Amino acid sequence: MSYASQIARRIASLQKKGSSPFERRKSPFDRKRTMPGSNTDASENIARQDDPIGSCKVTCSALNVRSGAGSGYPRIGGLTNGKSVQVYAVEGDWLKIKYGTGFGWVAKKYTDFKGSSLPAGALFEVIVTGSVKVRTGPGKDNNSIGTLHKGDRVVVYEVQGDWYRIEYNGQVGWFHGSYSEVVPGSETGEQPPGPGPGPGGNDDDKVAAAGKDAEAYARYLMGLGWKYTYNSEERWKDGYYDCSSFCCRCWAHAGYDFGHSASYSMAKKCDEASATVASLNDVIPGDLLFFSLSSNSHYKGISHVAIASNSKEMVDPGTKSIAIVDPKSSYYDGKLVSIGRPGKMM
Numbered sequence: 001m002s003y004a005s006q007i008a009r010r011i012a013s014l015q016k017k018g019s020s021p022f023e024r025r026k027s028p029f030d031r032k033r034t035m036p037g038s039n040t041d042a043s044e045n046i047a048r049q050d051d052p053i054g055s056c057k058v059t060c061s062a063l064n065v066r067s068g069a070g071s072g073y074p075r076i077g078g079l080t081n082g083k084s085v086q087v088y089a090v091e092g093d094w095l096k097i098k099y100g101t102g103f104g105w106v107a108k109k110y111t112d113f114k115g116s117s118l119p120a121g122a123l124f125e126v127i128v129t130g131s132v133k134v135r136t137g138p139g140k141d142n143n144s145i146g147t148l149h150k151g152d153r154v155v156v157y158e159v160q161g162d163w164y165r166i167e168y169n170g171q172v173g174w175f176h177g178s179y180s181e182v183v184p185g186s187e188t189g190e191q192p193p194g195p196g197p198g199p200g201g202n203d204d205d206k207v208a209a210a211g212k213d214a215e216a217y218a219r220y221l222m223g224l225g226w227k228y229t230y231n232s233e234e235r236w237k238d239g240y241y242d243c244s245s246f247c248c249r250c251w252a253h254a255g256y257d258f259g260h261s262a263s264y265s266m267a268k269k270c271d272e273a274s275a276t277v278a279s280l281n282d283v284i285p286g287d288l289l290f291f292s293l294s295s296n297s298h299y300k301g302i303s304h305v306a307i308a309s310n311s312k313e314m315v316d317p318g319t320k321s322i323a324i325v326d327p328k329s330s331y332y333d334g335k336l337v338s339i340g341r342p343g344k345m346m
Contacts (some may be wrong), residue, residue: 211286
């Protein structure tokens, strides 16, 4: 079964259980939606404003309700601490809420809103993993209207087989979902750290920024409660990991793609590109720490990899859990054989 189909089934399952923000709306797979600016079914916008996307409570003593999404709009009322309201849209730092017989806007930071920051009607967000044509319909026989490139982030509104429906330059567009990865947690509204900083090369600032992004993403994944697996295919699926797939994911998010490399292959790529660090005392966030934990015939005997936070902490994708560990702890002491800095290869 394709990953797109798995996502579709997952969302459908959540709808049946009533645990999804889509539970109060008709399934997006059961009705047509039209992108803003398209000339097809123009009577129905893709973001239906009559469907709540969640709810929240006021966390300050008094919260102004305004006529628009910004402090410059007129005040039309107020809410008191603990007041619960339904949320219909998110625009930057502002929430559209039900107020009286109409709608109003409140500052999100004064609420406990945890719902999706994606547009209403969206299913999830993806990161594009390679250049792919955007077409007028779900299939290669449809005309091309443009191209998505590696690293692009787009919001998906519908899934048909392996094809994803998106908004592209104000039009309805479709592309093959195999050229993308779903941003973990985006289908539930939990957003990971932002996209990587772009090419690094020998620019120390950009290399450091890429490393920080990889390390931040590692901490984000750590909080998802994923399970360790020895299965060579399962480890690349959302919800599962091993040390190499975990670190590959983090650096792919930051902008460097190792592909589906094993830990020792990652180390070899870093060595061959002279993207290495001499000492643990010199590490920066995002550096890859390669360990030899057992006797084997791999490159440098490497059998494990983790992501450094600093010289005293690393995000360790171990077999029991993903945790913050001291690379000099008794288990790892004396077993560090190589340190890679992938940002230098970007």
